[in-house]
Amino acid sequence: MKQVKNKTTDVVLIACHSGSLLQNTPLGAGSLCAALPPSCRCEILNLPPDFDLEYICEKVSDLKPKVIGFSLYVWNRTRLQDLAHALRYFLPDTVFIAGGPEVSCNTSSWQQNSKSTPVYDVVIQGHAELLFKQAVVNVLDGTFVRSAETQSWCEIGTLLIESPWLNGVLEPQRGVLLETARGCPFRCAYCFDARGSHAVTQTPYMRLQKELELFVARGVEQVWVLDSSFNVPCFRGKELLHLFLEYAPRIHYHLEAKAEYIDAETAQLLAQLSCSVQVGLQSVHAQVLENVDRTLDMPRFEAGLFELYQHGITYGIDLIYGLPGDTYAGLCKSLEATLEFYPNQIELFPLALLPGTILEQRRAMFTINALPDPPYTVTSTSSMDTEAFSRAAVLTAALNLFYNTGRAVAYFEVLCSACNCNGVEFLEHLGIWLEHEGHISTLAPLPDWEVEQAYKLQHEFVRTYFSKLGLENLVPAALDIMHYHYLYAETILAPALVPRAAQDSNTAQIESGSWSLAEGVRMGEFSYPVELYHTTGVEDLIEFVYLNPTKRCGALFYRDPDGEVECRVIPVEVVELFRSCIGATQLPAQFGSLEPSRTAAWLQEALESGILLQRPS
Numbered sequence: 225m226k227q228v229k230n231k232t233t234d235v236v237l238i239a240c241h242s243g244s245l246l247q248n249t250p251l252g253a254g255s256l257c258a259a260l261p262p263s264c265r266c267e268i269l270n271l272p273p274d275f276d277l278e279y280i281c282e283k284v285s286d287l288k289p290k291v292i293g294f295s296l297y298v299w300n301r302t303r304l305q306d307l308a309h310a311l312r313y314f315l316p317d318t319v320f321i322a323g324g325p326e327v328s329c330n331t332s333s334w335q336q337n338s339k340s341t342p343v344y345d346v347v348i349q350g351h352a353e354l355l356f357k358q359a360v361v362n363v364l365d366g367t368f369v370r371s372a373e374t375q376s377w378c379e380i381g382t383l384l385i386e387s388p389w390l391n392g393v394l395e396p397q398r399g400v401l402l403e404t405a406r407g408c409p410f411r412c413a414y415c416f417d418a419r420g421s422h423a424v425t426q427t428p429y430m431r432l433q434k435e436l437e438l439f440v441a442r443g444v445e446q447v448w449v450l451d452s453s454f455n456v457p458c459f460r461g462k463e464l465l466h467l468f469l470e471y472a473p474r475i476h477y478h479l480e481a482k483a484e485y486i487d488a489e490t491a492q493l494l495a496q497l498s499c500s501v502q503v504g505l506q507s508v509h510a511q512v513l514e515n516v517d518r519t520l521d522m523p524r525f526e527a528g529l530f531e532l533y534q535h536g537i538t539y540g541i542d543l544i545y546g547l548p549g550d551t552y553a554g555l556c557k558s559l560e561a562t563l564e565f566y567p568n569q570i571e572l573f574p575l576a577l578l579p580g581t582i583l584e585q586r587r588a589m590f591t592i593n594a595l596p597d598p599p600y601t602v603t604s605t606s607s608m609d610t611e612a613f614s615r616a617a618v619l620t621a622a623l624n625l626f627y628n629t630g631r632a633v634a635y636f637e638v639l640c641s642a643c644n645c646n647g648v649e650f651l652e653h654l655g656i657w658l659e660h661e662g663h664i665s666t667l668a669p670l671p672d673w674e675v676e677q678a679y680k681l682q683h684e685f686v687r688t689y690f691s692k693l694g695l696e697n698l699v700p701a702a703l704d705i706m707h708y709h710y711l712y713a714e715t716i717l718a719p720a721l722v723p724r725a726a727q728d729s730n731t732a733q734i735e736s737g738s739w740s741l742a743e744g745v746r747m748g749e750f751s752y753p754v755e756l757y758h759t760t761g762v763e764d765l766i767e768f769v770y771l772n773p774t775k776r777c778g779a780l781f782y783r784d785p786d787g788e789v790e791c792r793v794i795p796v797e798v799v800e801l802f803r804s805c806i807g808a809t810q811l812p813a814q815f816g817s818l819e820p821s822r823t824a825a826w827l828q829e830a831l832e833s834g835i836l837l838q839r840p841s
């Protein structure tokens with residue numbers, strides 16, 4: 225990405241990301257820069273959310289740009305507006321141009337604002353490349369005409385030919401954004417993606433092919449595909465998947481799909497890629513969906529998800545609470561139906577009332593109250609009061625903790641049926657417990673739990689809740705299952721084991737320093753034989769406990785050199801032996817009740833297999 229250096233420039237493009245990996249790439253600013261004439265000197269500033277306003281103001285002023293472009297999104301509008309006001313003082317002659325979704329969807333409010341605070345000379349609504357280029361050319365050749373009020377320009381087309389990746393404006397990192405299309409064929413009333421039309425403009429395949437080749441050459445690991453319904457129509461999705469498979473088959477793809485359009489062939493193609501697919505459900509209630517101009521063909525939706533499930537594809541489902549006409553009970557029904565699809569992830573969001581959307585025009589019809597500023601979250605409707613919104617927020621926190629961050633899809637239903645409740649009831653109990661224990665508060669933003677934190681809270685809750693229900697006898701097995709899946713999931717993400725013979729000579733020949741487990745190795749202790757979880761799994765917790773006597777054991781988890789996850793049963797004493805080695809500079813000759821010969825044999829094997837390593841102190 226172009227960096228600001230200490231020199232003057234024609235154009236500065238200012239973006240500010242939200243801190244999330246997905247939004248870190250200034251693709252919008254990059255696309256504007258790529259569209260400018262090659263002779264134009266353009267710098268991109270991609271600011272972190274907590275940027276130092278005074279420092280940035282000074283830096284940008286030093287560059288004396290003739291044009292500054294502000295890339296405004298829901299997460300940065302307020303901060304960048306403050307920056308624009310501060311910069312206006314130092315750069316009175318510079319032409320300020322604002323673009324991005326926040327400007328595009330907020331026509332009336334920008335026009336009103338412009339009279340009192342004309343900080344921007346121009347706002348460009350829609351895809352801005354062509355108009356921004358025109359404005360910059362006019363400023364540079366002296367033909368730009370300023371006016372006392374902000375000028376509002378609307379897109380005159382879309383330009384998807386120039387690629388910010390291919391012309392070097394943006395440098396591919398480990399994760400990148402790939403824009404495969406703009407627009408959406410659907411028109412959900414709360415969304416601005418469709419921009420009032422069904423038009424979808426596709427990125428030319430030749431550009432995509434070259435971008436994929438570049439990503440492979442630069443070692444990109446993950447691609448977030450920007451395309452709100454990549455598989456609509458079906459043939460387009462298949463063409464894109466063939467392209468990914470042909471030019472960059474080893475990259476992991478994050479895709480958004482329309483479930484009703486996923487057929488067997490699409491699922492087969494997806495199964496050949498490393499990918500995750502997110503689909504929007506939002507609600508299962510026909511009237512609620514009708515209120516926001518959405519339709520749902522449930523049989524086709526189910527068929528699409530079944531294809532994903534059958535082909536072993538990772539998928540998530542989006543739900544929205546607070547939709548007009550929906551209630552808290554309605555949300556619970558939608559969530560229960562969603563859990564029955566066994567998604568790996570369920571994204572549950574409150575509705576946002578984006579200015580300029582069709583839904584905003586229906587605000588009075590449904591008595592929608594929402595925050596006046598970004599993120600415009602709805603706080604009550606005629607069918608859901610503020611208390612119901614608070615309950616929905618608590619349910620969201622419980623879902624995020626237990627199901628999403630806690631990666632519970634494999635055993636969630638088993639725990640719920642052991643407690644004789646459905647998934648929503650289980651989560652509601654968790655929510656009450658989280659509030660009671662002070663882990664969440666409806667008055668504070670919902671926490672973002674780390675996996676390990678979530679895992680500890682899951683354990684604590686299951687112990688407490690099962691005991692409250694008089695199910696103490698099920699607790700060891702319940703905790704075992706959670707432990708097994710936690711270690712398994714952590715191992716999938718870890719590096720594969722490298723046997724000593726295959727280690728590079730520097731690693732293999734270290735003969736002093738402290739001992740540790742190899743990075744990809746996890747260990748655990750279990751109350752029941754761990755192979756029961758690894759081979760057959762558990763479908764009914766009560767039956768499992770009835771049929772199987774407890775028998776403590778240990779297990780090692782690692783990925784073998786072929787990448788497959790191994791779960792190897794070992795005696796608990798050996799787990800303790802390996803633990804005692806961590807941080808030690810000498811390996812023990814004897815440990816606990818283990819015979820010296822067995823101690824030596826376990827350690828020798830751990831060394832040969834690469835499980836134990838000596839690291840320089």
Ligand code: SF4
Nearest residue numbers: 408410412415417452
């Ligand atoms: S919510 Fe999704 S499907 Fe609906 S208009 Fe927006 S992008 Fe399209």
